[in-house]
Amino acid sequence: MSPAGRASAQRPCITGVGLVTPIGATLDAFWTSLITGSAGAAPVRSFDTSGLSRTIGCEVATPIEEAAASPIPRRGGRCTALALAAVERALADAQALSYIAGRTDAAVVVGTTMGEVTQFEQDRARHPEREADAADVSTLANRPLDLMARSIAAVHRLEGRVVTVPAACAAGSYAIGMAASLVARGEVRIAIAVGCEAFSRLAFVGFARMHAMSADVCRPFSRGRPGLLLGEGAGAVIVEPESAARARGARAAAFVDGFGLSCDAHHVTGPHPTGAGAARATRDAIRRAGLDPSQIDYVNAHGTGTALNDKTESLAMHEVFGARATTIPISSIKALTGHMMGAAGAVEAIACVLALQRSVIPPTWNHIESDPDCAIDCVPNAPREAKLTHVVSNSYAFGGNNASLVLSAAS
């Protein structure tokens, strides 16, 4: 990664972004929702919720067929369609659709949690009374975890490095960070980084059973917060070396200056109680950006809205920012989007890019009352104008996987 403020031909810049989310499938619609508080929460439509303890989720309302211009490859399902749609928009935004086609020095890095598991669920729902048989399972066995990456490579005829990082709820940040690293090391001329997730019954039941889900509203960092809402979507960013982008006349929307990683090595689903692993990832990202924590203007939190995540993330931010942790803006957009799992990190990075460009911090909506366990400025319920130069985006996942990105303004 190329440190911010240091001239480098390989400094990775974002030249295009695209997304499909529960709160908008265009950048303008998405941003308007972020600053007006338009949430994507609604009764679940993807499957029958009777008998389930929870019924609300954040699904993408736009028909995916409309969102994706390219035909979906034969085995692709909803997750592939979401990913392809986001990629097309990002490539269009970067004016790189023809530039990238057929390149051998282009990479695809895709993050996801469950991949195409929804196809299997739909097959199974047709005859719930009997055990899964080969016909059902073939939908899974024909849709390996790297199907989305393969599909993107096939549609855009890419012959370079193709990577799938199923890093669960941090996968989107992993994808962007790994893509930026490939660019920074000079291994590729352009990279597509994607986080994608389709709304799955499996995840819905799983999080409900873990008592991690809210019955109605997601209230990150608020006292008595009831838990997360699940979401779906995809976010894609195009990453190029600054020099290469400039050479082809592309405009840098932001820079990816830092990518921090750590592992809790503590518990498979729960965060480390002190937030130590999360703090390490954020510190690592800031250090790799060549910055000091005092130079960070805003943190886009993982902020799922669960009691434990928000508390430990707050502790982690105190560890990183010290006394400044109570004053630096730290907000979560998951109150509106829900937790898009594999897509979350990518979509939240795009929210950061828009915040950098528009000098506005998207707030944490649905906030009712401050929680002493979360002694941070979570930018409650109202957007805030601010000159932003360097921002952090945090993502945490099962397996104790922690990832943080440092994104910097283009000008």
Next chain:
Amino acid sequence: MTAWAVTGAGLVSVAGSSPEALFDAIASGRARLTRNDSLDVACAPIEGFDPKRHLDRKGLGDLSRTSQLACAAASLLAPALGGVPPAEVGVVLGTAWGSLKTVVAFERAAQVDGPRFVDPFLFAETVANVPAGQIAIVFGWSACNATVSAGSASGLSALCSAIDLLVEERAQVVVAGGADELNPPLLMAWRDEGRLTKEPGSLPCAATRSGPVAGEGACLLAIESLERAAARGARPLARIAAAGSVSAIAGTTGARRAVSALAGTLLQEAGIARDQIDLIVLSANGDKERDTEEALGVMEVFGRGDAAPPLVAPKGTIGETWGAAGPLAAVVALEAMRRGTIPASPLHAMLDPALDGLRFPTEETRGEVRRAMILDGAAGELIAGIVLENGGSDAA
């Protein structure tokens, strides 16, 4: 430029849980492929695998088989990391499938028992990055943790990602490799589609091959810089002279061209000529097209017959183990280097005439095995490869 070394290996396979046992099984020519009569398909399960033999830890029975295999392999590798603080060790695990069996079991439990009665721990094990997370939890390896997925190239892709992480100084040592489990759902689905053979005698590149035999396993390698290995007194098993991957997905690149392009790139990166490769470990698994494309790609670069390096096709012994396959193949190469032996292969006598020119040795060859190339992957997927160089410390 930093040189990267393999300083340890841990594995669980149908042919045993040590490099020696794996190599002996291949050298003996005795395949470990069997039939599952109830499912009417050939397969290579690790019979009697019990993670408790490897790990003294509560709750192992709750883990998916993929997690169990991965943790068992890690336990066999862990002694090689003596002196390295756990916080300086990263993990990269390649897996093609995660745990399909757990996904199916969870869905089944939610349907039959009801969503309120499913085991939340089972849910966690449906998530593909959890096996790598379990390794981190068991051994405290917390520098960084990643999972990569790329079909049968998953394991070699994990080794490539491990080098990326080391280049970026994210860990002192990265434990990298892959794991995949054999399970009835996958067997049934692939059997019904004709993508697996029913014949345990379906051997890679053989004229009579009728498809791959599904296997399982886990294999992890410790990777670090030669400099750091020397500083902690670790003996390098080999130097990683080159590592990379190419996409054979787009259709414009046939697998044959992708294999030859990758092999050429690896030779270039290693700074060696084709006649400096002493052994090639193939990805061939009994799939008609896959074996042919790989063989033709290899022959395009290395030539035919005695002019070409000798070949080994481990999947003829242990089956297609997906995420574990590439790292297991690397262990075969490491063991060949250690012993100075290239095993004879029964495949020479049954070679597909269309692949005439492939050099499967007719008898065991003794002599220095200085460098080996390991390939894995197929058309429609990623094809990954590495070059290992014997005597890592000398090669520095």
